[in-house]
Amino acid sequence: GRALLVLLLSATVSLLGGLIFGYELGIISGALLQLQLDFHLSCLKQEVLVSALLIGALLASLVGGILIDRHGRRRAILVSNLVLLVGSLILTLVRSFIGLVVGRMTVGFAISVLSMACCIYVSEMVAAHQRGLLVSLYEVGITIGILLSYALNYIFADMDEGWRYMFGLAIAPTAMQFLSILFLPVNPVKLSSWDSDCQKGLIQLQNTEDRAAVKREPYKEKHYSFLDLFRTRDNMRRRTLVGLGLVLFQQFTGQPNVLGYASKIFHSMGFQSNSSAILASVGLGAIKVVATLVAMAFADKAGRRVLLMAGCVVMAISVTTIGLTSRVAPLAMSRDCKAAADPNASHSPPQHPMMPLSSQPAVSPSPPALGAVESQAGPGFAAVRSSTQSREVVPYYSLSQKRGLVGQAKEEPVGSTGPPFHGAPWAEHMVLNWITLLSMMAFVSAFSVGFGPMTWLVLSEIYPAGIRGRAFAFCNSFNWAANLLISLCFLDLIDAIGFSWMFLLYGLMGVMAFIFIYLFVPETKGQSLEEIDQQFSRKR
Numbered sequence: 001g002r003a004l005l006v007l008l009l010s011a012t013v014s015l016l017g018g019l020i021f022g023y024e025l026g027i028i029s030g031a032l033l034q035l036q037l038d039f040h041l042s043c044l045k046q047e048v049l050v051s052a053l054l055i056g057a058l059l060a061s062l063v064g065g066i067l068i069d070r071h072g073r074r075r076a077i078l079v080s081n082l083v084l085l086v087g088s089l090i091l092t093l094v095r096s097f098i099g100l101v102v103g104r105m106t107v108g109f110a111i112s113v114l115s116m117a118c119c120i121y122v123s124e125m126v127a128a129h130q131r132g133l134l135v136s137l138y139e140v141g142i143t144i145g146i147l148l149s150y151a152l153n154y155i156f157a158d159m160d161e162g163w164r165y166m167f168g169l170a171i172a173p174t175a176m177q178f179l180s181i182l183f184l185p186v187n188p189v190k191l192s193s194w195d196s197d198c199q200k201g202l203i204q205l206q207n208t209e210d211r212a213a214v215k216r217e218p219y220k221e222k223h224y225s226f227l228d229l230f231r232t233r234d235n236m237r238r239r240t241l242v243g244l245g246l247v248l249f250q251q252f253t254g255q256p257n258v259l260g261y262a263s264k265i266f267h268s269m270g271f272q273s274n275s276s277a278i279l280a281s282v283g284l285g286a287i288k289v290v291a292t293l294v295a296m297a298f299a300d301k302a303g304r305r306v307l308l309m310a311g312c313v314v315m316a317i318s319v320t321t322i323g324l325t326s327r328v329a330p331l332a333m334s335r336d337c338k339a340a341a342d343p344n345a346s347h348s349p350p351q352h353p354m355m356p357l358s359s360q361p362a363v364s365p366s367p368p369a370l371g372a373v374e375s376q377a378g379p380g381f382a383a384v385r386s387s388t389q390s391r392e393v394v395p396y397y398s399l400s401q402k403r404g405l406v407g408q409a410k411e412e413p414v415g416s417t418g419p420p421f422h423g424a425p426w427a428e429h430m431v432l433n434w435i436t437l438l439s440m441m442a443f444v445s446a447f448s449v450g451f452g453p454m455t456w457l458v459l460s461e462i463y464p465a466g467i468r469g470r471a472f473a474f475c476n477s478f479n480w481a482a483n484l485l486i487s488l489c490f491l492d493l494i495d496a497i498g499f500s501w502m503f504l505l506y507g508l509m510g511v512m513a514f515i516f517i518y519l520f521v522p523e524t525k526g527q528s529l530e531e532i533d534q535q536f537s538r539k540r
Contacts, residue, residue, distance in 0.1 A: 005183075006125065006126075006184065006185070007126060007130070007134075009180050009181075009183055009184050010121075010122050010125045010126055010134055010184065011134055011137055012176075012177075012180045013077070013118060013121070013122065013177055013180050013181055013184065014118055014119075014122045014134055014135065014137040014138045014141065015137050015138070015140065015141040015144075016141060016173050016176055016177040016180065017077075017114055017115065017118035017138055017141060017177060018118075018137070018138040018139060018140060018141020018142040018143075018144070018145060019141040019142070019144050019145040019148070019173050020084065020111060020114065020141075020145065020170060020173050020174055020177065021111050021114065021115050021138075021141070021142050021145060022141065022142035022143060022144065022145025022146040022148075022149070023145035023146070023148055023149050023170055023173070024053065024107055024108075024111050024145075024170060025053070025111075025142075025145075025146065025149075026145065026146040026148075026149030026150065026153075027149040027152065027153065027166045027167065027170070028049075028050060028053070028104070029149070029153065030149070030152070030153025030154075030156070030157060030163075030166060031153075031162075031163035031166045031167065032046060032049065032050065033157070034157075034161070034162055034163045035049070035100065035163055038161065038163075039097050039100070041097070045097060048101060049097075049100055049101060049104060051484065051488075052100075052101045052104035052105045052108065053104045053105070053107060053108035053111075054108060054480055054483060054484045055105055055108065055484075056104065056105035056106060056107065056108025056109040056110075056112070057108040057109065057111065057112035057480045058108075058112075058477060058480040058481060058484065059105075059108075059109060059112075060108070060109040060110070060112035060113045060473075061112050061116070061473045061474075061476040061477035061479075061480055062473070062477055063473075064076070064112060064113040064116055064117075064469075064473045064476075065116070065469045065470035065471070065472060065473025065474065066469070066470060066473075067079070067113065067469075068113070068116060068117050068120065068468075068469030068470075068472070068473070069466070069467065069468070069469035069470050072186060073117045073120050073121035073124070073469070074121060074181060074184065074185075074186050075186075076113055076116075076117035076469075077114060077117045077118060077121060077177070077181050078178060078181060078182075079113070080110045080111075080113040080114040080117065081110075081114070081174050081175075081177055081178040081181075082178075083106060083109060083110040083113075084106075084107060084110035084111065084114065084170070084174045085171060085174055085175070086106060087103050087104075087105075087106030087107035087109075087110055088103075088107065088167055088168060088170045088171050088174065089168075089171070090102060090103035090106060091103035091104065091107070091164075091167035091168070092164050092167050092168035093164075103167070107170075112476065112480070115138075115456075115476070116469065116472045116473055116476055117469075118138055119135055119138055119456050119457075119459070119460045119472070120460050120468055120469060120472060122134050122135055122137075122138070122460075123135050123457070123460035123461060123529065124465070124529065125184070128526055128527055128528045128529075129300055129526060130300070131300070131457070131461070132296075132299030132300035132304070132457060132525060133296055133297070133299060133300055135299075135453070135456065135457045135460055136292070136295055136296035136299045136453040136454075136457060137296060138453070138456070139292050139295070139296070139448070139452050139453035139456070140289065140292045140293060140296055140453075142292075142452075143285065143288045143289040143292050143448065144289060146285055146288070147282065147285040147286070147289065149166075150282055150285055151282075152165075152166055152169065153166065222234070222464060222466055223466050224236070224464065224466050224467035226467075226470055226474075228467065229467070229470075229471055229474060234464065234533075234536065234537040235536050235537055236467075238520070238536070239462050239463055239471070239536055240471070240474075240475075241520060242458070242462060242520055242521055242522075243458075243459050243462065243463075243471065243472075243474075243475040244475055244478055245516050245520060245521075246308075246451075246455045246458060246459065246475075246517075246521070247455060247459075247475045247476070247478050247479040247482070248478060248479075248482055249312075249451070249509065249512070249513035249516060250451045250455050250479065251479065251482040251483055251486060252482065252486075252506075252509045253312070253315055253316075253319075253447075253451070253506055253509045253510045253513055254315070254319045254443070254503065254506030254509070254510075255315075255447050255451065257486065257490055284440075284441065284444055287441055287444050287445055287448075288444050288445075288448045289448075290445075291444065291445040291446075291447075291448035291449050292448040292449070292452060292453060294449055295307060295448060295449040295450070295452070295453045295454070296453065298449075299453065299454070299457065299525070300525055300526070301525075303523045303524075303525040304454045304457055304458050304521075304523065304524055304525060305517065305521055305522065305523040305524075306523075307449055307450050307454050308450045308451065308454050308455075308458075308517045308521065309450075309514055309517050309518060310446075310449070310450060311446040311447060311449050311450015311451055311454075312446075312450060312451075312510050312511075312513045312514040312517065313446075313510075313514060314442055314443070314445070314446035314450075315443055315446045315447060315450070315451075315506075315510045316506075316507045316508075316509075316510025316511050316513075316514070317439075317442075317507070317510075318439040318440070318442045318443035318446065319439075319443060319503045319504075319506040319507045319510065320503070320504060320506075320507030320510075321435065321436070321439040322436050322439050322440065322443075322503045323499075323500045323501070323502070323503030323504035323506070323507060324500070324504070325432045325433075325435050325436045325439075326436070326499050326500040326503065327500040328432055329432040329433060329436075451513075458521065458524060459471075459472055459475055460472065461524045461527075461529060461532050462524065462532060462536060463533075464533045465529070465533075522535075522536075
């Protein structure tokens with residue numbers, strides 16, 4: 001009975017941790033549309049506000065590992081919950097731009113520590129044959145959090161100061177997770193013996209002789225310094241290579257940016273009405289949830305390595321297809337950021353009502369993040385903004401103009417979601433546009449099966465317990481830094497080499513990721529954490 005209670009509470013903590021992470025990443029997209037009008041934010045201030053969460057998360061990844069290793073995973077989760085509550089209250093009550101930035105940095109710091117501590121705590125709390133399912137549940141929570149942010153962005157879009165409700169509602173899941181973790185033990189509970197963990201008929205890392213030797217050796221927890229991550233002791237350098245390779249390829253295979261162009265593609269296909277744009281964004285989010293559930297179900301059966309490599313293959317094919325089709329049917333990728341700082345200035349609607357990608361970092365979700373953020377988490381971030389903008393037509397008008405346009409939009413007949421009109425510029429490339437859309441859906445599914453959940457699952461497994469928190473945080477810092485770099489430089493790269501070549505480059509990175517995983521990433525399914533550690537220590 002106690003084992004079942006621990007299992008259920010661990011699942012609750014994992015799911016709520018992911019939900020909070022995804023929600024905080026996604027909610028800024030809709031809130032920013034109101035904030036730029038209420039606070040008259042220039043493009044630079046919008047970018048600072050959106051990047052504040054990334055900066056807070058990056059800072060947390062530099063120091064969070066010490067908190068997790070020295071004070072314990074459970075205490076780290078409790079502290080991050082309290083910090084998150086403070087950040088949410090600041091954002092709900094704030095009256096200045098500086099307060100908004102401080103609140104978002106506080107929230108970023110909290111969700112970064114929370115993401116790392118949750119994955120490590122849950123991986124240590126459950127048996128080997130349940131670890132893949134329970135840690136992957138975190139990624140499911142991220143996708144549900146993103147979908148929830150979609151819905152609340154839509155609900156509060158026309159409400160005065162609706163952004164306060166958007167930020168404040170994060171308090172509810174945070175309080176629920178805080179209460180759940182109070183009933184869990186401080187130290188991991190062994191829910192099954194070493195033998196039952198290791199004999200599930202799963203693919204093993206060692207041969208029979210090695211496994212027998214490992215079981216004869218009593219496991220002793222060792223103490224490590226941070227510099228041991230770069231030394232040959234217990235093969236730590238190879239573990240660090242595996243961790244860094246996974247988090248960097250997670251970002252550089254195109255995950256943060258592919259869905260940033262979702263509404264461009266929908267516009268190209270003729271789905272220009274409000275309801276169709278929202279439906280498309282929610283549909284992509286739903287695909288992401290289903291794919292993550294598939295990954296959760298197969299993580300302990302097919303294995304981490306198989307899902308990672310399969311995801312890389314599909315992602316590479318998908319982004320290559322998008323790159324090739326966009327050469328024939330190019331999409332207009334313009335920098336249409338217009339500041340709302342001067343309410344008296346004349347505004348003309350951009351040709352495509354899109355938010356500037358330069359102000360929307362896509363975070364992996366993962367924890368496990370940039371996005372991520374989607375990893376996990378990340379793609380949904382851009383898509384939310386697009387759907388909400390489509391609903392409000394053009395977000396950069398003055399408040400009175402905006403409300404007038406929204407009123408007009410509401411009067412649009414529902415029938416406008418039907419097939420596009422003939423004779424439009426996009427009609428001649430309709431087949432290619434549909435291929436692009438299907439490729440984007442395949443990419444989202446592949447990421448949610450592979451890199452999304454599996455990166456953070458493997459990271460929570462391959463390091464010894466004595467340095468697991470610091471090692472996870474070290475890799476996570478590169479994840480956030482890569483996300484920040486991509487979000488700042490992506491449009492410049494598009495200007496320099498073009499949209500199609502950028503996505504063809506993503507396809508090449510997908511092939512390189514496949515080779516890396518094949519050569520360096522071992523299969524860890526069905527192994528106890530102690531066995532994985534000893535296997536890494538012995539293998540050269």
